[in-house]
Amino acid sequence: MYNSKTDPIEHINHFNQRIVHSKNEALMCKVFSSSLGPVAMRWFDGLREVSISSFKELTRAFRAWFVTCSKVPWPLDSLLSMTIRERGTLKTYSDRYWEIFNEFDGDFDDVAIRTFKVGLPTEHDLRKSLTKKSIRSVRRLMDCINEHKRVEED
Known part of the structure; x- marks a missing residue:
């Protein structure tokens, strides 16, 4: 469950490991929403209808929205x-x-x-x-x- 405090890329990677990749983009988007906590779910619910046309677009938007939670690598x-x-x-x-x-x-x-x-x-x-x-x-x-x-x- 994504708690809106951890690295969004790590969440997407864990999600992809748990869920068998499907060619059904709509299904992947629906299943992805079930892995979101309350804050991230509000973000998801706030997406405009037909604004996302693929799972790749969804994950890109997710990463962009939660960019401040991204883990910054050590130099x-x-x-x-x-x-x-x-x-x-x-x-x-x-x-x-x-x-x-x-x-x-x-x-x-x-x-x-x-x-x-x-x-x-x-x-x-x-x-x-x-x-x-x-x-x-x-x-x-x-x-x-x-x-x-x-x-x-x-």
């Missing part, structure tokens, strides 16, 4: 500004880091590895370890992080 350089905070834990830093990193679309493994390492203090054991090892995948980086988190927690 890639936001990873460069992340650092482990003073007295912060590796767990807190890595949780925050991966939360932002997971918002990016694309293959940025090399950027993730470099920026994560740079965000650690030069004296941090994990940074020293990552400098000595040649890590080439995020999976391997996460394994190293988890090893050091276990040591930190003990």
Whole structure:
């Protein structure tokens, strides 16, 4: 159910995943309206008759109306500004880091590895370890992080 507070594109994508695409445009438009919450339903009810001639037009109008709810992607350089905070834990830093990193679309493994390492203090054991090892995948980086988190927690 679209609550008028989340990203409209995500809602359309989820809707398309739940509903088998139909060639019947009118049916798709009717079914789409059943996925709308009260505010979005008022928008839908306010559409002029025969103003929408396809499901594509409907979703375009939906995205345009709820554009202020669209998720703004993080700039890639936001990873460069992340650092482990003073007295912060590796767990807190890595949780925050991966939360932002997971918002990016694309293959940025090399950027993730470099920026994560740079965000650690030069004296941090994990940074020293990552400098000595040649890590080439995020999976391997996460394994190293988890090893050091276990040591930190003990």
